[in-house]
Structures are given as C-alpha cells and as structure tokens.
Amino acid sequence: MPLIQCEQLGKSYHEGGGELRVLHDINLQVEQGERLAIIGASGSGKSTLLNLLGGLDEPSAGRVLINGEDFSHMNEVARCRIRNRQLGFIYQFHHLLPEFSALENVAMPLLIDGQSAEQAAAAAEQALAEMGLSQRLRHKPGELSGGERQRAAIARALIHKPQCILADEPTGNLDRKNAQQVINIIAELNSTHNTALVIVTHDMHIAEKMDRILELEDGELKLAD
Numbered sequence: 292m293p294l295i296q297c298e299q300l301g302k303s304y305h306e307g308g309g310e311l312r313v314l315h316d317i318n319l320q321v322e323q324g325e326r327l328a329i330i331g332a333s334g335s336g337k338s339t340l341l342n343l344l345g346g347l348d349e350p351s352a353g354r355v356l357i358n359g360e361d362f363s364h365m366n367e368v369a370r371c372r373i374r375n376r377q378l379g380f381i382y383q384f385h386h387l388l389p390e391f392s393a394l395e396n397v398a399m400p401l402l403i404d405g406q407s408a409e410q411a412a413a414a415a416e417q418a419l420a421e422m423g424l425s426q427r428l429r430h431k432p433g434e435l436s437g438g439e440r441q442r443a444a445i446a447r448a449l450i451h452k453p454q455c456i457l458a459d460e461p462t463g464n465l466d467r468k469n470a471q472q473v474i475n476i477i478a479e480l481n482s483t484h485n486t487a488l489v490i491v492t493h494d495m496h497i498a499e500k501m502d503r504i505l506e507l508e509d510g511e512l513k514l515a516d
C-alpha cells in the first residue's frame with residue numbers, strides 16, 4: 292500500500308467571478324521511504340499540492356489517501372492526529388509560535404501526542420542541538436535570525452520521526468553551509484528511518500539526489516526530463 296496516494300486531485304480558486312484552476316487531475320503515489328522532488332515555475336501550484344498532501348487544505352476534486360485512509364474527507368480531529376503523528380512539515384515560511392521559545396516550539400508535537408514535559412524537552416533539546424542551536428534554546432522566534440528560525444522549524448518537523456516529510460523549499464532561506472546541513476539531516480532520516488521525502492525545490496542539486504523528479508506544469512504533474 293502506498294504511503295500517500297492522490298486520486299484525480301484538483302484544486303481551483305474562485306476569484307471575482309472567474310475560476311483559477313491551479314491543479315488538474317493529479318494522480319500520484321508516494322511509497323514508504325521514497326524520495327521525491329517536485330519542481331515547477333513560480334505559481335505552478337507546488338505549495339498548493341503540498342498543502343493538499345498534508346491535509347492543510349481541501350481539494351476541489353478527487354482525494355488524498357494516507358496509508359489507505361481517505362485523508363481528504365475525514366473529520367478534523369482524525370486528520371490532525373494523522374498530521375501530527377505521520378507527517379512532518381517544513382514550510383516555505385516558518386510557522387513557529389511567536390510567544391514560545393525555540394525549545395517549547397520544537398517540543399510541541401510531542402506534548403500534543405501525550406509525552407511528558409521532561410521527555411519532550413529532552414528530545415527537543417537534542418533536535419535543536421543537531422541543528423546547531425544549543426545556544427538558542429530559550430530564544431523566541433523574534434529573537435532568532437531567519438536561518439535559525441528555519442532550522443528550529445525543521446527540528447520541530449523532524450522531532451517525532453514522521454513517516455513522511457513534506458518540505459516546501461526547505462533550504463530557500465539558508466546559506467550554502469546551513470542548506471547542506473539541512474539536506475544531510477533529512478537524507479539521514481530517510482536512510483535510517485525510511486522516512487519518505489516530498490521536497491519542493493528550485494535547487495536542482497537537491498532534486499537530483501531524489502529517486503524521482505516530477506514537474507508541475509499547466510496544473511499537471513509529469514516526470515521531469
């Protein structure tokens with residue numbers, strides 16, 4: 292059974308009486324442990340697709356199955372549970388909670404999942420250390436640099452060792468050294484825990500390290516040449 296399956300997935304926006312069709316009849320399977328890159332021009336619908344895969348947005352047509360379960364049409368509580376346990380998001384723009392410290396932000400998914408505060412804090416401290424942020428545990432997002440925020444958001448996405456990481460330009464705001472570090476950590480999760488990767492990227496060096504490269508064009512997903 293594929294980890295993620297999209298069936299005839301479509302997404303349109305309705306604005307000012309017109310219809311903007313962003314995605315059209317997308318059929319996609321992501322297997323356990325598979326590494327997939329999605330490329331495409333700005334505005335081609337990459338973030339839209341990733342949001343649908345992660346259940347952050349509702350499709351206009353078709354559905355997304357996660358481990359065979361209809362993710363697109365389940366209730367919000369069930370969807371949140373799957374999202375929290377099985378998926379890790381790395382967004383184009385970080386979504387750390389501004390009033391919490393880096394440590395608290397990274398510990399959050401484990402606390403939501405019922406782990407004790409001590410366990411969650413210890414795991415969060417280690418995840419932040421792996422991102423080179425040992426000296427920034429008590430900083431709030433507003434007190435971190437852009438790259439540090441991005442790395443904290445990545446630590447949070449990886450903390451519960453999800454089955455699949457959905458990443459939208461994970462290295463877009465990072466310098467070469469930090470970008471390489473992030474890619475290494477994601478690749479290591481893939482090889483040690485068989486974590487599937489779906490990475491939206493403009494960086495062909497990253498895309499070429501994946502098993503498959505798919506390109507979004509005119510609302511359709513094709514094997515890139």
Ligand SMILES: Nc1ncnc2c1ncn2[C@@H]1O[C@H](COP(=O)(O)OP(=O)(O)OP(=O)(O)O)[C@@H](O)[C@H]1O
Nearest residue numbers: 304306311313331332333334335336337338339340
């Ligand atoms: N909520 C919305 N309402 C209306 N149109 C939207 C909405 N969200 C996105 N769009 C439009 O859908 C199209 C696809 O947007 P999307 O963010 O998926 O592109 P993208 O491929 O991720 O681009 P980029 O590489 O610039 O991040 C764009 O033309 C955008 O303007």
Ligand SMILES: [Mg+2]
Nearest residue numbers: 337338383459
């Ligand atoms: Mg985008």
